[in-house]
Amino acid sequence: MGGATAALDYDAELMLRVRDGDGASFAALLNKHRQPVVHFLCRMVQNQAVAEELAQEVFLRVYRSRSSYEPSARFTTWLFRIATHMALNALRDGRKERGQESLDDVSGELPGRQIPDGRPTVEQSMAAGDRLGEVRRAVAALPGKQRAAVLMHKYGEMEYSQIAKALNCSESAVKSLLFRAYETLRARLAHLA
Amino acid sequence: MSRIECEENAELLPAYAAGRLDEESRAKLERHLETCPACRESVGGQRAVWDALGAWEAPPVSAGFDRRLYARIAREVPWWERALRPFRPALIRQGLPIAAAACLLAMAGMAVHRSAHVRPAPRNAAAQLEPLRPEQAESALEDMELLHEFNGLVRADSTGPAM
Numbered sequence: 117m118g119g120a121t122a123a124l125d126y127d128a129e130l131m132l133r134v135r136d137g138d139g140a141s142f143a144a145l146l147n148k149h150r151q152p153v154v155h156f157l158c159r160m161v162q163n164q165a166v167a168e169e170l171a172q173e174v175f176l177r178v179y180r181s182r183s184s185y186e187p188s189a190r191f192t193t194w195l196f197r198i199a200t201h202m203a204l205n206a207l208r209d210g211r212k213e214r215g216q217e218s219l220d221d222v223s224g225e226l227p228g229r230q231i232p233d234g235r236p237t238v239e240q241s242m243a244a245g246d247r248l249g250e251v252r253r254a255v256a257a258l259p260g261k262q263r264a265a266v267l268m269h270k271y272g273e274m275e276y277s278q279i280a281k282a283l284n285c286s287e288s289a290v291k292s293l294l295f296r297a298y299e300t301l302r303a304r305l306a307h308l309a
Numbered sequence: 310m311s312r313i314e315c316e317e318n319a320e321l322l323p324a325y326a327a328g329r330l331d332e333e334s335r336a337k338l339e340r341h342l343e344t345c346p347a348c349r350e351s352v353g354g355q356r357a358v359w360d361a362l363g364a365w366e367a368p369p370v371s372a373g374f375d376r377r378l379y380a381r382i383a384r385e386v387p388w389w390e391r392a393l394r395p396f397r398p399a400l401i402r403q404g405l406p407i408a409a410a411a412c413l414l415a416m417a418g419m420a421v422h423r424s425a426h427v428r429p430a431p432r433n434a435a436a437q438l439e440p441l442r443p444e445q446a447e448s449a450l451e452d453m454e455l456l457h458e459f460n461g462l463v464r465a466d467s468t469g470p471a472m
Contacts, residue, residue, distance in 0.1 A: 155367035302354035
């Protein structure tokens with residue numbers, strides 16, 4: 117916990133330096149958070165190209181917000197709040213696009229593929245039908261907020277309070293979201309146990 | 310086992326399955342699990358989900374990610390800010406001393422410049438050059454012609470009876 121606090125302070129300090137025009141501090145923040153953000157988005161939208169595009173937007177927003185940045189919350193929380201917002205918007209837009217496309221194309225699209233990019237990735241092809249594929253489909257079938265909460269909890273190792281701030285809801289709402297999400301996953305993946 | 314007790318403990322299950330429950334809550338939940346087969350089953354299932362999720366590794370970030378990002382940032386930054394960027398950390402760190410030094414240099418430069426352009430007072434007013442008038446020029450030319458003629462006469466005299 118102490119380490120996390122120290123890391124928080126360091127990130128916020130770096131961001132304040134970015135605010136003062138220090139490009140090297142932005143590079144340090146990017147280097148530290150690039151992979152967690154891309155991986156979070158990759159699991160959210162389940163398309164690497166789209167995830168990287170969204171991650172670019174996330175870091176661009178961080179850069180654009182530098183002049184007004186105030187360290188009122190943990191930097192990581194702020195960062196994932198932006199990332200979650202981007203991902204949920206992309207999923208919503210993807211659903212709209214899919215709704216329009218479905219008039220012409222009703223070929224069996226994976227439930228996990230929220231934003232179709234025209235072809236399955238290598239990873240998607242190899243994972244089809246196996247355990248990983250089932251896990252991915254089960255996660256993709258969760259509602260957006262539940263999915264984000266699970267991914268931040270499982271892979272981001274974030275505390276309930278951080279997830280709550282990132283999702284703009286109460287801590288008790290996060291507990292409820294997570295319980296329902298894990299119960300849904302348990303039911304869908306019961307045969308894997 | 311009461312349904313209320315199960316509901317109270319339900320929201321602790323994800324953190325318990327993840328091994329992130331504090332000691333007090335964990336002890337309370339484990340007491341409940343000893344007597345509640347439904348919650349034990351739920352915990353077992355959630356642990357299996359937790360492990361299955363652990364096998365899902367995201368692909369590595371592509372190599373050109375940073376380059377693409379910086380290119381996009383560069384398109385947003387005005388050219389003068391890009392040009393000043395290498396100096397900005399130093400300017401911020403040493404801004405005050407540099408500004409003070411620059412002010413001093415500027416003041417010294419102005420003083421030197423001013424002193425270099427102040428004309429010294431003329432020692433003798435007569436020494437000042439006055440513009441040449443046309444009549445003065447004509448007079449000077451006539452003097453030169455007279456002197457030339459005079460020189461010719463002198464030369465003729467000296468070369469006449471040379472025997």
